[in-house]
Amino acid sequence: MSYRERYEQWLNSPALSQEEKAELQSIANDEKEIESRFFAPLEFGTAGLRGTMCVGLHQMNIHVIRHATQAFAEVILAEGSEAVERGVAVCFDCRNHSQEFARETACVMAGNGIKVRLFESLRPTPELSFAVREYGCIAGVNVTASHNPKEYNGYKVYWADGAQLPPHHAAAIAKKMEELDLFTSIRRMDYDEAVAKGMITLMGEETDEKFLANVMGQMNDKAAVEKVADTFKMVYTPFHGTGYKLIPETLRRLGMKHVLCVPEQMVVDGNFPTVVSPNPENPEGFYLAVELAKKEGADFILGSDPDADRVGIMVRNDQGEYIVISGNQTGVLLLDYLIGARKRAGTLPANAVALKTIVTTEMARKVAETNGVKCFDTFTGFKFMAEKKNKLEASGEGKVIFSYEESYGYMLGDYVRDKDAVTAALLLTEMAAWYAGQGMTLYDALQKCFEKYGYYGEKTLNLVMPGLDGLKKMADLMAGLREHPPVEIAGVAVEQQKDYKDGSVVRVSDGAKSTMELSGSNVLRYEMADGTSIIVRPSGTEPKVKVYILANGADKAVCDEKVAKYAAWAESLKG
Numbered sequence: 001m002s003y004r005e006r007y008e009q010w011l012n013s014p015a016l017s018q019e020e021k022a023e024l025q026s027i028a029n030d031e032k033e034i035e036s037r038f039f040a041p042l043e044f045g046t047a048g049l050r051g052t053m054c055v056g057l058h059q060m061n062i063h064v065i066r067h068a069t070q071a072f073a074e075v076i077l078a079e080g081s082e083a084v085e086r087g088v089a090v091c092f093d094c095r096n097h098s099q100e101f102a103r104e105t106a107c108v109m110a111g112n113g114i115k116v117r118l119f120e121s122l123r124p125t126p127e128l129s130f131a132v133r134e135y136g137c138i139a140g141v142n143v144t145a146s147h148n149p150k151e152y153n154g155y156k157v158y159w160a161d162g163a164q165l166p167p168h169h170a171a172a173i174a175k176k177m178e179e180l181d182l183f184t185s186i187r188r189m190d191y192d193e194a195v196a197k198g199m200i201t202l203m204g205e206e207t208d209e210k211f212l213a214n215v216m217g218q219m220n221d222k223a224a225v226e227k228v229a230d231t232f233k234m235v236y237t238p239f240h241g242t243g244y245k246l247i248p249e250t251l252r253r254l255g256m257k258h259v260l261c262v263p264e265q266m267v268v269d270g271n272f273p274t275v276v277s278p279n280p281e282n283p284e285g286f287y288l289a290v291e292l293a294k295k296e297g298a299d300f301i302l303g304s305d306p307d308a309d310r311v312g313i314m315v316r317n318d319q320g321e322y323i324v325i326s327g328n329q330t331g332v333l334l335l336d337y338l339i340g341a342r343k344r345a346g347t348l349p350a351n352a353v354a355l356k357t358i359v360t361t362e363m364a365r366k367v368a369e370t371n372g373v374k375c376f377d378t379f380t381g382f383k384f385m386a387e388k389k390n391k392l393e394a395s396g397e398g399k400v401i402f403s404y405e406e407s408y409g410y411m412l413g414d415y416v417r418d419k420d421a422v423t424a425a426l427l428l429t430e431m432a433a434w435y436a437g438q439g440m441t442l443y444d445a446l447q448k449c450f451e452k453y454g455y456y457g458e459k460t461l462n463l464v465m466p467g468l469d470g471l472k473k474m475a476d477l478m479a480g481l482r483e484h485p486p487v488e489i490a491g492v493a494v495e496q497q498k499d500y501k502d503g504s505v506v507r508v509s510d511g512a513k514s515t516m517e518l519s520g521s522n523v524l525r526y527e528m529a530d531g532t533s534i535i536v537r538p539s540g541t542e543p544k545v546k547v548y549i550l551a552n553g554a555d556k557a558v559c560d561e562k563v564a565k566y567a568a569w570a571e572s573l574k575g
């Protein structure tokens with residue numbers, strides 16, 4: 001079917017409301033808009049389906065939600081009656097339409113005879129991962145677009161281990177979606193009927209309590225917090241999202257007496273009225289938190305994204321100014337602290353392992369290995385780290401104590417299989433308090449890490465390429481690099497060219513070829529003669545190509561210089 005035919009099909013479908021039809025009619029003369037909304041279905045990317053909310057096939061709306069859920073339901077039905085009985089947990093965030101989409105997900109699951117445990121109101125993503133495991137559900141769904149701008153929504157899919165579905169499993173849902181007619185295949189039960197029949201039950205505070213009990217179990221050193229609790233102050237912001245309740249509660253239970261929440265951003269609101277982008281990766285979003293911190297003389301600032309799986313921090317530097325610490329650096333600090341704290345508490349397993357992704361700083365490996373902890377890499381996405389954790393622990397090869405991504409995601413403990421800003425907030429605060437007790441800020445602690453492990457510097461460039469043209473541009477960019485792999489970047493020789501799609505490695509000096517263990521992802525990596533790694537990959541959640549520069553050197557100046565040089569090359573890729 002052509003995009004025009006799909007457009008007509010939607011326009012004439014009895015499933016569409018008058019309002020939705022009017023929306024489609026309003027673009028009748030905009031061929032480009034019709035094409036971009038109907039050229040193809042949304043694909044399962046790094047974190048399930050994600051798109052902007054409007055009427056169309058390549059968008060997020062109630063029809064796409066129903067279709068994806070019908071397909072997911074059939075995948076579950078194919079697993080047999082036990083799977084059906086185990087049921088599905090469903091969660092949602094603060095976005096406009098999230099609750100409505102989550103209810104609709106529950107209604108379609110129920111219509112297929114699959115029991116649903118639905119959160120009564122918005123909850124953090126890690127709590128959904130927890131609920132799937134805790135209640136022995138076969139699967140889970142979370143309606144959220146994480147930190148994306150307000151126009152977006154998304155559909156994260158989980159399997160029985162509480163992790164998001166790995167690609168081969170998501171492909172089964174995508175295949176079913178292809179087979180099933182988007183409008184006529186849907187089986188749904190009315191919400192009130194499903195509740196009355198016990199097909200939909202609600203989760204609430206009892207699940208929060210179970211989750212929080214696990215979170216609190218990650219605490220290593222309550223005494224360190226008590227020691228400074230009278231004077232130690234922090235500012236917290238949930239950026240209008242799901243962290244607003246459980247994160248302050250967690251910090252209170254940790255023993256913190258002064259947690260100052262940014263009042264404007266404690267208001268749950270899918271329009272994110274105080275920020276352009278509710279992403280702790282963007283330091284601009286912290287302006288209200290910084291204002292409050294300055295007024296109150298807070299020691300540090302913590303912010304979680306709308307679905308409370310990412311967390312970012314700001315700390316005071318040696319001039320007393322609040323500065324951002326990157327996701328890479330936060331992970332390094334936390335890993336170093338955790339190893340130390342668990343050694344002190346006698347709880348560090350002999351076969352401890354840390355996991356990171358191929359685009360996360362190599363400094364993390366240095367921290368791990370210097371301390372006798374193994375470190376493994378996976379592709380971007382916690383589904384891959386969860387897979388690796390499950391595998392290492394099932395074989396007895398290792399016990400994963402910490403998994404992290406440069407993009408502000410940290411997974412701790414054994415009760416979730418996704419990144420978890422609630423537990424990370426607990427441990428980051430414990431760590432900040434512990435250092436405060438030693439007379440140090442986290443900034444001081446980071447400098448100490450550089451002294452101990454060497455200096456590393458990183459930068460991620462986002463080459464944004466929106467729309468259909470953008471998709472083509474991104475594909476051309478990747479194809480161009482594959483056709484003419486650079487042998488030199490910014491005047492420095494490329495030593496090795498790696499392609500994670502087929503796992504190939506080429507040594508540039510003599511063309512010698514070898515293979516890597518990891519393959520199957522559209523990622524290119526250049527290892528430079530000066531020790532820098534440059535990685536290029538299209539994002540799986542937003543229309544952009546990401547270029548990661550991971551450098552190291554004798555000091556900050558050396559790293560900064562390398563990063564700046566390669567960043568200029570990365571910018572030039574946009575054309």
Ligand SMILES: O=P([O-])(O)O[C@H]1O[C@H](COP(=O)(O)O)[C@@H](O)[C@H](O)[C@H]1O
Pocket residue numbers: 046047145146147309310380381382383405407409538539540541542546
């Ligand atoms: O967006 P979130 O917080 O759900 O997070 C999701 O997307 C992030 C960005 O992915 P990409 O680089 O492909 O855009 C990933 O790092 C993360 O593992 C994934 O769960």
Ligand SMILES: [Mg+2]
Pocket residue numbers: 145146147305306307308309310
């Ligand atoms: Mg998120």
